Amino acid sequence: MKKLNYRLVIFIFAALFGIAFTIPSFIGKEPKVNLGLDLQGGIYLVLGVKGDEAVKSKIKTFASTIKYITNKKEIFIDNLKVNNKTLSFELIDKDDAPKMDEILKKLKGTQVIKKHTKEGILYIVKLTPKEIEKTREDALNQAIQTIRSRLDAFGLAEPSVTKQGKDKIVVELPGIKTQKEKNSIKKLISTSAHLELYAVDDEHKAVTPKDAAKYGDILLPSKDNPNRKYLLKTPPVLDGSMITDATVGFTQKTNQPAIFFTLNSQGAAIFGDFTGKNVGKRLAIVVDNKVYSAPVIQERIGGGSGQITVGSPEEAHVLAIALRSGSLPAPVILLEQRSVGASLGADSIKKSLIALISGFVIVVIFMAWYYNLAGIIADIALIVNLFLIIAIMALFGATLTLPGMAGIVLTVGMAVDANVIINERIRELIREGKNIKTAIEGGYKNAMSAIVDANITTLIAAIALFAYGTGTIKGFAITMAIGILASMLTAILGTHGIWEYLLAGGKKITPKHFGMKA
Known part of the structure; x- marks a missing residue:
C-alpha cells in the first residue's frame, strides 16, 4: 500500500466508477445510455408556433378580466369588443373613470387610449410593442x-423538444414505430387544448361571422357537426389557464367517456358567480374553437369543477393529458416530418461500432508497438477513458446519437494524443542524458502546458457547439466534452500515477520501455 500514490488511487477509483456505471448500459438496466433518434428509429418533427394567436389570446383574457371585475364592482360598460391586438369598450358613467383607470393600471404591458363621447368614455386598450x-x-x-x-x-x-429560431420547435421521438403511435403523438402535440366557457346568445340570430360581430358575438361550430353553429357572447366567461386538474371518467347518466376538470380559486369564483346569475341559460364548453356541449345551467355550480363529454376513451385520454399539461398559448402547425426506420438505426449502430472498434484497435496496436510499455500504459488509460464517457452519459441520462458516436471516435485519437506528447518529451530528456525518473517527471511537466491549452480550446469549441447547435450537434458536443475531461484524468493523471507506482516498486525502467533503442 505504501507504493500507491494519490494519482494512481484516483485513477483506480475512476476505472471502477466507469466499469460500474457502464455495465447497466450493456445489459439494458438503469442507469443506461439512451439511444437517439438516428440510432433506434422514430419520428422527427418541426413545428411552427403562431405567435400572433398568443397575442390575441392575451387580449381576450384581459377582456374577460375587465368584464368580471366591472360586474363585481357594478361599473357599467357597453360594447366590449376584442379585435386582434386591441380591445375596446364604453364606460357609461363618466364618474366611474377613476375606478376604471385603476383597474386598467393593473393590466401590465398595456397602453390605454381614452376618448370622450356623448354617451360616456371610449376606452381602447392594446399591448405595447415590447409586450407583444x-x-x-x-x-x-x-x-x-x-x-x-x-x-x-x-x-x-427520452423525448427531445428544443427551440429552433424565433418561432419553431424541433421534436425528436426515438422508439416511435407504428402508424397508430405516430398519429396519437401528432394529435397530442398539435392539440392546443384551449378550453373556454362562453355564454350562449339565444336572444339573437346570426348566419355569418359578420352578422355575429354586429352583436359583439362569435360563431363557432359544433365538434360533432361542423354545420351546426353556436352564437356565443364575447369575451369568454373563463379560459383553460385556470384549470388545475383534468381526469378521465364516465358520465353517470349516459356512461359516456368524459373529462372532469377542476378550476383554481379565481376560476371557481368566476364560474360560481356566472352560473348563479344565469340559471336557465346555456353555457357553451369550447375546446380549440369547437363547441363540445352547451348545457342549460340548472343551478349555481360551486366548487370550481365541470365535465366535458367526448367520443371515445382514447380521445378523452389525449385531451385530458393536454388539459392537465396546460393549453398551448398559441396554435402549432406541422412544418416538417421525417421518419427514421429501426433498420436504418440498427445499420447506423453497426457501422458506427465498426468505426469505433476498428479505430480503437488500430490505435491500441500502434501505441503498444511504437512506445512499448509506455504505449501499453497509454492504452490502459484509453480503455478507462471509454468506460468513463459511457458511465457519465448513463449517469446523467444523456442521449447517444450518431454524431455522438463520431465524437467518441474522435476522443479516442485525442486521448492518446496527450500521451504521445508526454512520451516524446520523455524520450527527448532521455536522449539528453537524464535518468529515467527525472525524464518521466520532466516529460509530464514540460508537456502539461501544451496538453492543457489544446484541451481547453477544444472544450470551449464543444461548449459553443452545445450552446448554439441543434439536437444532433449537441450530441457530438456532449460526448466530445466528456471525452476531453475524462482524458485529462486518465491520460495525464492516471498514466503518471502508474509510472510512479512502477518506480516506487523497484521495477527497472529502461529506454526500451519507451520504444527507444538501448
Missing part, C-alpha cells in the same frame, strides 16, 4: 414546456 414581442417569445417557451410535459405524461422515454 415578449408574449410571442413566452408563447414559444411555454409551448416547448407544455409539449415536453405532455410527452412525459404520455409515457414516452
Whole structure:
C-alpha cells in the first residue's frame, strides 16, 4: 500500500466508477445510455408556433378580466369588443373613470387610449410593442414546456423538444414505430387544448361571422357537426389557464367517456358567480374553437369543477393529458416530418461500432508497438477513458446519437494524443542524458502546458457547439466534452500515477520501455 500514490488511487477509483456505471448500459438496466433518434428509429418533427394567436389570446383574457371585475364592482360598460391586438369598450358613467383607470393600471404591458363621447368614455386598450414581442417569445417557451410535459405524461422515454429560431420547435421521438403511435403523438402535440366557457346568445340570430360581430358575438361550430353553429357572447366567461386538474371518467347518466376538470380559486369564483346569475341559460364548453356541449345551467355550480363529454376513451385520454399539461398559448402547425426506420438505426449502430472498434484497435496496436510499455500504459488509460464517457452519459441520462458516436471516435485519437506528447518529451530528456525518473517527471511537466491549452480550446469549441447547435450537434458536443475531461484524468493523471507506482516498486525502467533503442 505504501507504493500507491494519490494519482494512481484516483485513477483506480475512476476505472471502477466507469466499469460500474457502464455495465447497466450493456445489459439494458438503469442507469443506461439512451439511444437517439438516428440510432433506434422514430419520428422527427418541426413545428411552427403562431405567435400572433398568443397575442390575441392575451387580449381576450384581459377582456374577460375587465368584464368580471366591472360586474363585481357594478361599473357599467357597453360594447366590449376584442379585435386582434386591441380591445375596446364604453364606460357609461363618466364618474366611474377613476375606478376604471385603476383597474386598467393593473393590466401590465398595456397602453390605454381614452376618448370622450356623448354617451360616456371610449376606452381602447392594446399591448405595447415590447409586450407583444415578449408574449410571442413566452408563447414559444411555454409551448416547448407544455409539449415536453405532455410527452412525459404520455409515457414516452427520452423525448427531445428544443427551440429552433424565433418561432419553431424541433421534436425528436426515438422508439416511435407504428402508424397508430405516430398519429396519437401528432394529435397530442398539435392539440392546443384551449378550453373556454362562453355564454350562449339565444336572444339573437346570426348566419355569418359578420352578422355575429354586429352583436359583439362569435360563431363557432359544433365538434360533432361542423354545420351546426353556436352564437356565443364575447369575451369568454373563463379560459383553460385556470384549470388545475383534468381526469378521465364516465358520465353517470349516459356512461359516456368524459373529462372532469377542476378550476383554481379565481376560476371557481368566476364560474360560481356566472352560473348563479344565469340559471336557465346555456353555457357553451369550447375546446380549440369547437363547441363540445352547451348545457342549460340548472343551478349555481360551486366548487370550481365541470365535465366535458367526448367520443371515445382514447380521445378523452389525449385531451385530458393536454388539459392537465396546460393549453398551448398559441396554435402549432406541422412544418416538417421525417421518419427514421429501426433498420436504418440498427445499420447506423453497426457501422458506427465498426468505426469505433476498428479505430480503437488500430490505435491500441500502434501505441503498444511504437512506445512499448509506455504505449501499453497509454492504452490502459484509453480503455478507462471509454468506460468513463459511457458511465457519465448513463449517469446523467444523456442521449447517444450518431454524431455522438463520431465524437467518441474522435476522443479516442485525442486521448492518446496527450500521451504521445508526454512520451516524446520523455524520450527527448532521455536522449539528453537524464535518468529515467527525472525524464518521466520532466516529460509530464514540460508537456502539461501544451496538453492543457489544446484541451481547453477544444472544450470551449464543444461548449459553443452545445450552446448554439441543434439536437444532433449537441450530441457530438456532449460526448466530445466528456471525452476531453475524462482524458485529462486518465491520460495525464492516471498514466503518471502508474509510472510512479512502477518506480516506487523497484521495477527497472529502461529506454526500451519507451520504444527507444538501448
